Amino acid sequence: MDGLRLAATDIGDRIALALQALRRAPGVDVRRPLLRIDYRPEAASAPFRFDMAGGKLHRTGCSAIVQAPAQALYSVWDPGEELPALACAKCQPAPIESAHMRQDSSLDIIYGFLSVVDQFGSVLKERGREYRNSRRGRRLAKDLSGMFSALDHTQREALQLTLASLDGLVRAMEQANRSLAPAGPGNNGRSNNGRPAASRAADNRKNKEV
Amino acid sequence: MTPDSLDALIRSHRQQVERTLRPLIRRYYPGMLTAADGLEYRKMIELSSKMAMVGRACTLIAGFPFDARRLRIGSLFGACCFLGDSFLDDFGEAAALEYLKRCEMLLTKGWFEPRDDRERLFYVVLGRLFAERDVLDPTLRQAIFSLFLSQKEDVELRAGSSEFQKRPRRLQLHMLRQCARNRGGNTSTVLALLLVPNLPLEYHYVIFTAGSLFMYVDDHGDCHYDRHYRRLTYMNQVKRPVPALRAIFERGIDLIGRGLPGSEGRELLIAFLQRYYLTRLRKHRLERSRGVLSWTVYG
Numbered sequence: 148m149d150g151l152r153l154a155a156t157d158i159g160d161r162i163a164l165a166l167q168a169l170r171r172a173p174g175v176d177v178r179r180p181l182l183r184i185d186y187r188p189e190a191a192s193a194p195f196r197f198d199m200a201g202g203k204l205h206r207t208g209c210s211a212i213v214q215a216p217a218q219a220l221y222s223v224w225d226p227g228e229e230l231p232a233l234a235c236a237k238c239q240p241a242p243i244e245s246a247h248m249r250q251d252s253s254l255d256i257i258y259g260f261l262s263v264v265d266q267f268g269s270v271l272k273e274r275g276r277e278y279r280n281s282r283r284g285r286r287l288a289k290d291l292s293g294m295f296s297a298l299d300h301t302q303r304e305a306l307q308l309t310l311a312s313l314d315g316l317v318r319a320m321e322q323a324n325r326s327l328a329p330a331g332p333g334n335n336g337r338s339n340n341g342r343p344a345a346s347r348a349a350d351n352r353k354n355k356e357v
Numbered sequence: 358m359t360p361d362s363l364d365a366l367i368r369s370h371r372q373q374v375e376r377t378l379r380p381l382i383r384r385y386y387p388g389m390l391t392a393a394d395g396l397e398y399r400k401m402i403e404l405s406s407k408m409a410m411v412g413r414a415c416t417l418i419a420g421f422p423f424d425a426r427r428l429r430i431g432s433l434f435g436a437c438c439f440l441g442d443s444f445l446d447d448f449g450e451a452a453a454l455e456y457l458k459r460c461e462m463l464l465t466k467g468w469f470e471p472r473d474d475r476e477r478l479f480y481v482v483l484g485r486l487f488a489e490r491d492v493l494d495p496t497l498r499q500a501i502f503s504l505f506l507s508q509k510e511d512v513e514l515r516a517g518s519s520e521f522q523k524r525p526r527r528l529q530l531h532m533l534r535q536c537a538r539n540r541g542g543n544t545s546t547v548l549a550l551l552l553v554p555n556l557p558l559e560y561h562y563v564i565f566t567a568g569s570l571f572m573y574v575d576d577h578g579d580c581h582y583d584r585h586y587r588r589l590t591y592m593n594q595v596k597r598p599v600p601a602l603r604a605i606f607e608r609g610i611d612l613i614g615r616g617l618p619g620s621e622g623r624e625l626l627i628a629f630l631q632r633y634y635l636t637r638l639r640k641h642r643l644e645r646s647r648g649v650l651s652w653t654v655y656g
Contacts, residue, residue, distance in 0.1 A: 159485065163480065164471070167480070182467030185498070189495070199562060202616075216535050219539050221500070221503070221561075
């Protein structure tokens, strides 16, 4: 198990370093984010602020926040059950406000996929051409062709319809992505109204306590 | 917790931290193992052991076991902090400002092209750390970026710009004190979130305070070093640093005692902080007579 983990981390290191090397690849727009940790745009719209240094939870906009230093002030969407003990006496935050802040995560995943295809399209195309001409690529093409010829007429039509739908979906999403975010990199292609899908704390496998 | 059991725990964590980090360093930055007779390597292991100890306390406070994975996270976080701090502290002010720009690029765009072995090790450690948890969790993202902003403010303040010097001394001290608190507080917050992602807010407040105590104590320990390089910190500017630190420390320990339910984690955090405090007071005294290059382990 340890050997397997070591191999996986080794591959992870290589991928991480290779990603940075992409910065010099032709056609890659380095002005666009690869990964954005900075959370200030989304944090601005949270309903609460928690003062880490003072231990008080405020409503966003509470005048008592002025006393709190910005770097010790965290945006909070769902304060949990401890709210009464931590609540600012002045603004008296109420828990119900956080209930509608969740978003559909599957939509964000599609956006994420599209943004990668969009940003690294030239690199992917180049790799695709290389792969298509490789031995493995040619074998895959042969297998696919064999599989396709084995299908009957109805199955072929169903497959073509599925492929056309997927293609149409990708095009529609790409178009929507561009029209919704004409300025490009500002928010990584995400809508900005509230807690993004990345906040899926409760059901995230990596964050689950085991 | 007895002094002997604390010593034993520190030793055991140091060994385990070394088992995690040594192969990584051997692979990506082997020069560190031999440079200056391995002094920098040993310092990195010491800082990482400290993070593992604090991480263990935070994890136990939250009611979770400090397992092998969490030990690995604590070790990687220590290495990441050590290398990140070295970029800001060891290569001059111009290099520090350049690193700040590159770190900002890393956190806002994800791009960080490693230029040498040290940077490659830093980036690989960061990559492994990010792979352990959902780094896009909103609170963790905020903590990481707040830590960066605190570091940035520290680099700006410590240089004592003419604009800073024009401010009343009382305000200068207030700014330096707040900056140290935020640096330490955000460091411990990032560590706690990497170990226990859903830590309740009421614990965050106490852990932030504990982190700030580590920072004040550290700055006192580094007082002569910082003065040597003309860096301003609250602890080397305040008139009577030892009583000032004692007052801050006692208030903080009291808050930790009152703010957390009784647990093995709380006892460990308090015992380790007290040990750390005493060793840094000693370091401060030693460096006054020996010069800036001495350093003290804490167990």
